[in-house]
Amino acid sequence: MATEAEPRTDEKQPTDIVPDPSRTDRAKTAFAAQRGHAGARIKDWLATTDLDDAEVIQLADQRKQAKHDDKIAQQQRIVAEAHGRFAHAKAQAEAGETRGGNLAALGGRVAAEESKLAALQSTVVMPATEREANSVRHGKKAGRAALLAAGSLATLPAASEAIEQAAHGQPLLLAALGAAAGYGWYLVSRPFVAGQPSPDAPSMPVELAAPVDLTKQEAQAGGREFNAPPPPALTVDELDAALRAIGEVRGDEQLQILAIPQRDSDGNTTVVFDLPPRTTVAELKKKLPKLAGALGRDVSMVDIEKAGTEVRTSLWMTDKNAFADTRPSPLLKKPTQLDAWKDGVPVGWNKRGITIRLAINNQSFVIAGTSRSGKGVGASNLVVGASFDPRINLRIVAGKQNAEWNPYAKTGVASTYFKPDPARLLALLHALLADKDRRERALDELGKSKLVAPIIDKIGGLEVVVIDELATYTRPGKPLREEIIEALIELSAVALGAGIILVLITQYPEVDVIPQALSANLGAKWAMRVENATQSNAILGAGQAGAGRDASKFDPPRPGFGWLVNPFAGVTDLARSFDLDEDERGEITMLLEKAAKIREAAGRLAGQWDDPIEQHLLNATGLSSAAGGPKRDGMPGRNVLNHTPEQRMQLEACRGALIAMNDLGRDVAQLDEMAQIIGGSMTSTRLGELLRAAGAGGVVKVVIEGRGRVNGYQRADIADALNLLEGN
Template identity: 30%
Template sequence: MRQGKYGRRTAKFSFRCAAAPVAGTTLLAQAGWRWIRADDYAATDDLIFRERVRTRRRRQAWMAGLTYLGGTVAATAWWDTRAPALAAAALAAVGTAVEVRRRVKDRPLPFKLPGRKGGTPQENQVVRAAIDAKLGRVEGMKLASPVLTEDGGWSTILQLPPGQRARHALGKEADFASALGVGESQVVFELLPEHAGRLAIFVAKSDPFLKLYPSPLIGRTEPLDFWAGVPAGVNGRGRAERLRLVDASLLVAGEPRAGKSAAVNGIIGTAALAVTPKIHLFDGKGAGDHRPWRKIAHTTVKRNAQGLLAHLRKMQAQMERVFDMLDEAGGSTKLTPELCRQFGVDVELTVVDETRYYVTSPHGAEIVEAMVDIASRGPAAGILLVLATQRMTTDAIPGPLKGVCSLRWAMRCPDTTASNAVLGQGAAGAGYNASEIPRSHRGVGILDADGSDPVKIRSYFLDDAGTDLQDLAAVAYELRRAAGTLPPAEQEAATDPVEEILAAFGDADRMHTADLIEALGAGWTAGRVAQVLKPHGVTPGQVVIDGVNRNGYRRTDLEALFVAA
């Protein structure tokens, strides 16, 4: 009895084993044929697109077939006459693997094989995910471009059914991510200006908002152009985003520890390295966040509402002066870098941190009135305003003030109401909701720059716990000292750079340039040392120290300058 049972089982097992390569190869051939015929696009009504896919796939199938046959023929001729048998066996092995996978898949867990996690999906998988995420109707949902593997992920363009708007898909990134089986921050939807029914989809391999993006300001030793925009951060597609503060006033809001100070420090750092803008910092928190900038800022005031009001009045007067000059010049009605040089005026950047402290003070009403005036008219005269706040309620940012800040940067907000308070009513409904930013995503926010759709970015990282800010301020100090744009008291007190270079020699009578700039510290480069000394006739030469011959300077050459003086 038992023997009969085992015999039957053995026969069944042998048959299943023998049938596996045949069944698997047949499955493979059927799938291949369906793929070549583009059956996954059977529902599409865009026949030209389907035919293009078919042509491309037919070409790929021919190439694969010819490579297989050519390889077999070549191997038979040059290697072994058993090559055709081996090639057929390889094909049968692939077929067997397909069949085994199918059988394992049909069995209950734990025999399931892992899927292709993180890879570029098939076109039909993307269409299915779009349907599952309810991005649009089922009929007519298709891809308008192939799924392309990119550096950090994959991308495609989804064609929504006729009459449906891609804009309505914004905000459904998480649903699409769930349908695809990836993290919600990995999915980026973008509208295409040329087609309202098409949605550009990018899916990153890993969460782009958990990556650290070191600030491009770090290590910079040359002045930069403030008019070209502030490097704000990196979007979900890995593209750099800039913020043009010279066009409008900015409101930065978000809950505590969301990354407001980091964003504001990036702005101050850019202005500092731009050398000419005058920086005015008002700290309503009073925790010393602006300490690194004290030597280069024209104003650093803590928790002094009356001081801010006096400053705003000065800025209003400066604004009127610039408008008069523009009017008299008769050309542009907006300040430009050329007009700044012509009029002898500079951009004035005022940063108000923890705005609520000032607008709720006894001078609040006057402060709000002056801020509204500056925020709306100031940018055209180079008078710029950046307001940062932890609270989004109307007592922290009164309605009229919010209304005139056309640049808005919402870091993580506690709820949808707060997010809408920053980005505008209806922003969450349109897919821009800063309360959906995970708490772990520090420095991530939605930037709404006037004139374009809001974009989610992670700000560039400036390590406030390390020396990034001090290093940056030191470079800015040197650049401003050379340009003569330090605040007046600081410019007067600034030591002569030649004296500083001489001091860096210590007791040495010769120094290699590399060691000299290390001794001089942040803000110094070989180029800057040469630039300081060249007008005095001192140039670097070959200097031998401990048998090492390198470019360097001699102490006597520098001392001679002071004797001559």
């Protein structure tokens, strides 16, 4: 029996869909919360409240420094262009294409532009002012507003009110908000978490995510490492505590930090601050060793400079002692001609690692320190550097009989060189005083009151007089002491303007050795390690040890390390000389050979030019010390430079014959065997002619073992002839 089929359960039945009012309300509430978060975030971002005052000041300082660097770069381009025009005009004039009348004007422009550049480079960039910091903040606001407009976030309803409030009273911001569109709704609509500003709109409960572990992990293959920036080497609290520990900040006094401590890319830290008005930067400098100790540093790791006012201080600090390791002279890497008058010569480096160049122009020098303090190396850097300027005539007076200064004679770099001889030193000083008069007459003819760079060649170059071991001549009881000191004082006082400069070196820095009247005229002073504060003051000046510059306090002492005072270069600092060795590495000879080639090309090697000083010495003593004398060893003799070519051949023949006897191991020899040892084109006949012409006479009967009585020469006869030729 058929039955009625029951409906299938899988058929879809029509139903009415009714919206869930609770879900709609929740969506509206969530969106309202998101709008509130977005508005608060945008308002906070536009107001730049995420940038604290320290960051703004830092940005302002960087902007100010960048502008200053741009000015220097622009001026450097102008100087280069001026040099190019001058060089082109000079080349045209030398080629006869022009008369060269414009050279003076172009040269004047070069000098003027270089002066502007020097002024810019010496200008200290002051910390940003409050007005400049506000300008940076307003600029940041304008930039963010422009970014907001470009991203079209301004069309969001939640952002409009925030933008209007943030731009209130700032037309620049309003002008930037021309168009708006969506800008990453999710990023700005997230709820605020701990540590962020609270939004004005209602917030929703949020479950905070687990904290992120920023600990540096082992890098995965092909992955990246996270390197957090290093912390400052100095905090404001540490600085305040250190200054209070040494009594520069007291009680309720406060430091005004103008540039917060920041570790530079090279690991150093600089902070600019104002001291309390009760004290000054000069007073703080006197306490530099104590301040360094309070900061946990060596005095060579801390530096203080005045940054404008008497209380505004720029403090620099490093974590590594710049003087711990030696450094080679930069001339070893690049031995090129120098302009010692304008650019100076490299002698060492300061605590910031910057090369110190001492100009050789309007100041004399004293370099002093106890035995093995490195004063000789410091002096060598100065004198070797001076040899690379062919306009400088080097007069070297050694203080010992050793070969320390011989390389200057061997290479022909030293215009004058002799070993201890008080009478000859006095004659040299008198010659220089006479030359001072000649130079002053030349200045009068040129219409100048003192020597300036353009006329150095016209007046005969610069005279640099190096006196090593000054105490050899100026300690009480030394021969001609009073006359020598009197001449040195006169030269140091009146000869600088004529281009005569002293370099005095001593291991006895005492007032008996360097009288006050002499020391006062030595502008550049380099004090290596000494025994006590009295000796330090004898070099650097009275009261300098009390001002914190005491060369007896070096701990540990290092060769070539000392206080360098050079007022014309604005240097009063610790410095260490470059490592320059002759005995083991032969570096001084190598550099002097390079300098000799420069001088030879300029016609300024000893013997290439008429030297009035050596001519005076020759007239006064009958002996020459040009290039160290006949043997170039510091022993004056007959003027070898004026020997005839035939006399020079006679000299070489005598020397060769004596060397041959040394090789043969006896004091007699025959002509043929000596000629064979001498070699070259020398024959026994020619050797006999030269020996007879030199005064050694003809051959005589001599006894040689195994040969009996033969014709030959005796050593004594040849040696006497050589001494006669050399003027000994």
